[in-house]
Amino acid sequence: MPNVIYCYSGTGNSLAAARLLGGRLPVTEIISLLALRSDSSVPAKYERVGFCFPTCFGHPPKIVAQIGQSLHLHPHQKPFIMASCGGYNILTIADFRKILQTKTQNPIQCFQVILPGSHIIGFSAFPKPIQRWLFRRTERLAGRIACKIRNDKPTREKRVLKLENATTMSRTFNGWLGIKDIFSTRTEYFTTDNCIRCGTCGRLCPVGNISVGPEKVTFGHNCQQCMACIQWCPRRAIAHPNVPAKRKRYRHPDVTVEDMIQLAAGGPDPLNRPAK
DSSP states (O other), rough: OOEEEEESSSSSHHHHHHHHHHTSSSSSSEEGGGGGOOOOOOOOOOOOOEEEEEOBBTTTOOOHHHHHHHHHHHOEEEEEEEEEEESSSHHHHHHHHHHHHTOSSSSOOEEEEEEOOOTTTTTTOOHHHHHHHHHHHHHHHHHHHHHHHHHHOOOOOOOOOHHHHHHHHHHHHHHTTTOSSSTOOOOOOEEEOOOOSSSSHHOOTTTOOOOEOOOOOOOOSSSOOOHHHHHHHTTTTTTTTSEEEEEEOOOTTTOOOHHHHHHHOOOOOOTTOOOO
């Protein structure tokens, strides 16, 4: 039976990781996790069902958790989670694992991959040598993860901080970086005079939070903090009060803006290997 990896990504890290893993598994499709918003039932043709997404303030992105809550898995399907992060996922995997445990009686395999941090509101892009080292490390790790998935090798549930401790730590750290409320979906983004209203940010936003008109760009109150708009803007025209103008942007070098637009639209990865 074929497999599927449902992917959510903002700057391309999770998509690149999903591609590496999918290429090392038997026939595996990569589809936008957002596709499950219109139909929450995973097709029965898939045997292994993966979920690949980034860490957002130590938790799954809000939209990922919401989709997980309405998810339907078939009894034969074997789920796994692969969370990307810039250092440590804190409660990301634990949170989503709890959601999946209500959807299946099968074991859930859980994995973490560390990739260059993309939280530009808090810090600049990692230096290039560190980025390259993390890319090579993730490529090697993808092979080991694929082997464990193919062989149904159980993964140990790592100890995590208590919810209240992890949340306090996340609030403190991100407050130091300039994020006032880690649970807020309001945004302080704005556009500069460099904006030509090309519409790229609107097409990249996975939740339709950005409206591009002939005179201005409007940011709504459902931001998922994926950083796609500010990191991918071709004119560097999206700004934030906590982001210096010269701060270096980051997006995964093996992913294109067209890939990300396709993913935000809820479609399959353009490099997909369709399951037969």
